[in-house]
Amino acid sequence: MTDPNRELAEHFNRRLRDVVLLLRRVSADQPVTSQQASVLGSLEGGPRRMTELADEQGVRLPTMTALVNRLERDGLAARGRDASDARVVTVEITPAGAAQLHATRERRTEALAERIAALDEEQRAAIAAALPALDRLFDPS
Amino acid sequence: MTDPNRELAEHFNRRLRDVVLLLRRVSADQPVTSQQASVLGSLEGGPRRMTELADEQGVRLPTMTALVNRLERDGLAARGRDASDARVVTVEITPAGAAQLHATRERRTEALAERIAALDEEQRAAIAAALPALDRLFDPS
DNA sequence: TATTGTTATACTCTATAACTATA
DNA sequence: TATAGTTATAGAGTATAACAATA
Numbered sequence: 001m002t003d004p005n006r007e008l009a010e011h012f013n014r015r016l017r018d019v020v021l022l023l024r025r026v027s028a029d030q031p032v033t034s035q036q037a038s039v040l041g042s043l044e045g046g047p048r049r050m051t052e053l054a055d056e057q058g059v060r061l062p063t064m065t066a067l068v069n070r071l072e073r074d075g076l077a078a079r080g081r082d083a084s085d086a087r088v089v090t091v092e093i094t095p096a097g098a099a100q101l102h103a104t105r106e107r108r109t110e111a112l113a114e115r116i117a118a119l120d121e122e123q124r125a126a127i128a129a130a131l132p133a134l135d136r137l138f139d140p141s
Numbered sequence: 142m143t144d145p146n147r148e149l150a151e152h153f154n155r156r157l158r159d160v161v162l163l164l165r166r167v168s169a170d171q172p173v174t175s176q177q178a179s180v181l182g183s184l185e186g187g188p189r190r191m192t193e194l195a196d197e198q199g200v201r202l203p204t205m206t207a208l209v210n211r212l213e214r215d216g217l218a219a220r221g222r223d224a225s226d227a228r229v230v231t232v233e234i235t236p237a238g239a240a241q242l243h244a245t246r247e248r249r250t251e252a253l254a255e256r257i258a259a260l261d262e263e264q265r266a267a268i269a270a271a272l273p274a275l276d277r278l279f280d281p282s
Numbered sequence: 283t284a285t286t287g288t289t290a291t292a293c294t295c296t297a298t299a300a301c302t303a304t305a
Numbered sequence: 306t307a308t309a310g311t312t313a314t315a316g317a318g319t320a321t322a323a324c325a326a327t328a
Contacts, residue, residue, distance in 0.1 A: 021179075025199050061309080089310065112153055191287060200318085203290095204319050228326065
């Protein structure tokens with residue numbers, strides 16, 4: 001007897017591959033990489049420490065150092081210092097970074113909306129109905 | 142008035158970010174990168190030409206040359222020649238490559254199945270009901 | 283001439299190991 | 306000693322430009 005959860009997982013897994021390929025095509029000509037856009041997304045809610053950023057992005061600290069170096073070089077983010085602990089480096093998004101994040105997000109949303117518009121009403125409703133479950137399924141915790 | 146397709150797209154877009162981060166965490170300790178696994182997936186149905194592989198993966202030809210070089214070096218794929226056109230290079234998966242693909246896929250499916258099992262029945266049903274729509278939404282064409 | 287693929291080169295993303303500075 | 310971060314180094318993934326071989 002087959003585990004229905006497993007079958008669901010297998011089907012979903014196959015679909016995820018197409019999602020990744022689609023996102024790559026959509027983001028190919030953007031001036032920031034998808035990783036840079038993701039870090040900018042983490043900075044959207046306010047300044048973050050290097051350690052927090054690395055944890056959120058699932059990368060090591062030296063990787064985040066390099067990522068923030070490039071964001072800073074390109075004027076998209078800026079380093080700061082924590083008043084209460086001299087070891088801590090904070091990072092915040094610049095206006096240029098926020099503008100770029102918005103543009104990148106807009107581009108991806110456009111591409112998705114276009115594809116959603118090509119579905120029939122029933123399919124759109126099915127996706128809308130599944131979103132709360134997807135929120136929980138991919139909740140980072 | 143807000144476009145409902147756009148709102149759906151925005152919501153979905155936010156969720157995709159979490160998906161990407163989850164996949165990274167799950168694949169972090171695998172012996173092949175997610176890109177290598179994706180190329181192996183393209184080879185699963187039989188030999189492919191370099192050009193086909195590059196198109197399917199959304200990368201340029203020189204990038205695919207490098208990817209296949211590494212797969213060949215690691216014994217996961219093998220180059221061949223086309224009988225009717227001497228310019229064409231074919232690539233096929235090796236038994237070791239197929240085994241690795243299976244292991245990587247298994248790992249990701251496990252992680253997904255675990256999370257799906259943590260949902261309630263209603264949420265699982267909502268995701269199952271949305272899968273045909275997702276198939277069409279992300280159909281690469 | 284056009285197509286198929288590789289080589290040369292450079293940049294981003296990533297990790298581990300070693301280091302500095304502060305707590 | 307432990308924590309926060311950077312530097313050094315190496316390898317994967319990516320692109321463009323230039324090249325070789327074949328059609």
